[in-house]
Amino acid sequence: MAEADPIQSIKASGPRYFNRELSWLNFNQRVLEEASNPAHPLLERLRFLSISGNNLDEFFMVRVAGLKGQQLQDVDLRSVDGLTPAQQLAAIGEHADALMAGQQAVWLELDRQLRGNGVTVISEHDPLPEEDELWLRSHFLSQVFPILTPQALDPAHPFPFIPNKGLSLFFGIVRETDKEPVQELVILPGTVPRFVRLPGDNARYMALETEIRRYSNLLFPGFAVKESVLFRILRDSDIELEEEAEDLVRYYRSAIKERRRGRIIRLENESGHAPAMEELLQAMTQGHEAMSVDIDGFVGIGDLDALVDEDRPDLKFTAFAPRFPERIREYGGDCFAAIRAKDIVVHHPYEAFDVVVAFLKQAASDPDVVAIKQTLYRAGKQSAVIRALIDAAEAGKSVTAVVELKARFDEEQNLLWASALERAGVQVVYGFVDWKTHAKISMVVRREGTEFRTYCHFGTGNYHPVTARIYTDLSFFTADPRAGRDAAAVFNYITGYVEPKAMELLAMSPLTLRQRLVDLVDAEIAHTRAGRTAQLWAKMNSLVDPAIIEKLYEASNAGVEIDLIVRGICCLRPGVPGMSENIRVKSVVGRFLEHSRIWAFGNGKALPNNGARVFISSADWMPRNFDRRVEYMLPIENPTVHDQVLDQVLVANLLDNEQSWALDSDGTYRRFETGEKPFNLHTYFMTNPSLSGRGAALRNSDAVPKLSLQRRR
Structure with missing residues (x-):
């Protein structure tokens, strides 16, 4: 007698997904709850x-x-x-x-x-x-x-x-x-x-x-x-x-x-x-x-x-002044020298968005910089980023700006910026008719001796100085030649429809990102079937895509332990026996808007570990991000940056119990109980230094407090 298909049995037992619209209303209810929070x-x-x-x-x-x-x-x-x-x-x-x-x-x-x-x-x-x-x-x-x-x-x-x-x-x-x-x-x-x-x-x-x-x-x-x-x-x-x-x-x-x-x-x-x-x-x-x-x-x-x-x-909240990365200061404010020495990640809003502006301003004024390419999704009304691009073009540099006209409710402002950029001599490109360019990438090509070196910035958030003060996002700077070649391929795809045949580091929507993510989940499934520890942590704004949700259900049934930090919409139904019993979902709503997209895969060991595969991205797990937008997904390989993103940012998000909500299998959210060890991740990052941007300053001061994660069951 043939065995029953377990997936079909689960599908027949009840709804597999929460409604997207009602899930969003649940999120807005959590926002409203903060208006009643006496803290x-x-x-x-x-x-x-x-x-x-x-x-x-x-x-x-x-x-x-x-x-x-x-x-x-x-x-x-x-x-x-x-x-x-x-x-x-x-x-x-x-x-x-x-x-x-x-x-x-x-x-x-x-x-x-x-x-x-x-x-x-x-x-x-x-x-x-x-x-x-x-x-x-x-x-x-x-x-x-x-x-x-x-x-x-x-x-x-x-x-x-x-x-x-x-x-x-x-x-x-x-x-x-x-x-x-x-x-x-x-x-x-x-x-x-x-x-x-x-x-x-x-x-x-x-x-x-x-x-x-x-x-x-x-x-x-x-x-x-x-x-x-x-x-x-x-x-x-x-x-x-x-x-x-x-x-x-x-x-x-x-x-x-x-x-x-x-x-x-x-x-x-x-x-x-x-x-x-x-x-x-x-x-x-x-x-x-x-x-x-x-x-x-x-x-x-x-x-x-x-x-x-x-x-x-x-x-009001006690005023908070973001830190400027000490690594940049150690090099006398020379962003290129600091990035050339080692990759650096900047954690906004705890570390100033000014460093991104400084990176572009330096590129605009540096006589050795020959080209700048920049995506612009939302830049705000008083944008220093736009000013830097205009200055660069007026200084005779080759400047390309991909301005996304389809950024909802920012269309009019983006049209104004596009006109200003074109008047200054910037090559303005509007991307694809059907897809939004949502990837946040900046690349600077600089002449160094007889060769050219490419410096890149990859962001999980917009080039928007105002929202960068209230959204938690990551800015990753690198001079890795592989990243530079991949970034150039992304821009060529947007501006000239030249589809890259292969990429060295990045995965890119709508071409390879979905399959790359599926492959990473499949690798964790293979680890657990081989008797090794299998774990997945992911932080995002929304989780809607049915195919990815089904892949997570498959991983859960295989024994992969999955912790998801989904601020807003979540259509996945966690904690259902035989379907998602190994999946836990939490939402963090607090002083800052959690906006960064970070994904970590245990790679055969319990998270966090030095061999874990860690990625940052511009994409949420939604059909539009995989299929109808230009997005990127980038592996984090530098050990210090790897530790900051995994051992600091993700662990702190999982530890938080003061502004966190747990999603139950019936679709309701319940606020975490702080117990004897209250932990507020926003307070933690406002009062403790990061790892990547500290340089010698970290070695000469007290160490960053070690975060320890006890598994929730």
């Missing part, structure tokens, strides 16, 4: 609350918009867990409404505590001293009133266009002379800040809609206001690239404008409105089939981030 200062808790709000906005504008489009077009494309678009939208609506209710509850509590600490958001009916009333009235008349355009809603006035994320006030008013009711719409101008700060030492803020309501008699003289309701819309903001687009730049310039007029996806309005308001909202969204929610509280929770800028260091 965080009050304004930092408010920051987490606003992040959860902005995250949810983007989720609706992109992910939900995509599902809604599938539903409206009768596309029966099921998720990996078997749900139709309609089923997913129903589940999302339920979970998102609960999440928003939680946000309002958190805001009520934070508002109460902030008031107790001298930070007040003034409500419409709060009494104010006469001098404050006079100041506010003057502010309204001079700064707000001239910009407002009330519009009557009647057959003679068509409903006006409201931009994405636009806030509007509906007023039900009555003319005092003849008691005639009138409906008015006031779109809040996006050019005016959501909050105005009143003069004085005490932090007192008033929301724009509160100010308008407070002085509505000045806006509608001769009318009595009977009702006012604030509402907000979210529109489809994804840009779908048309295959026949002949000019990518022109297409994106047009698409960015069209995005502002996308289909209404979400309608949020204050609860308790009258039937007339309900009719108005239905008329406004007719044909859009938008999801609607009544909010009992603050509409547009993400806008509360404006209050975080208040100068109250006592209500």
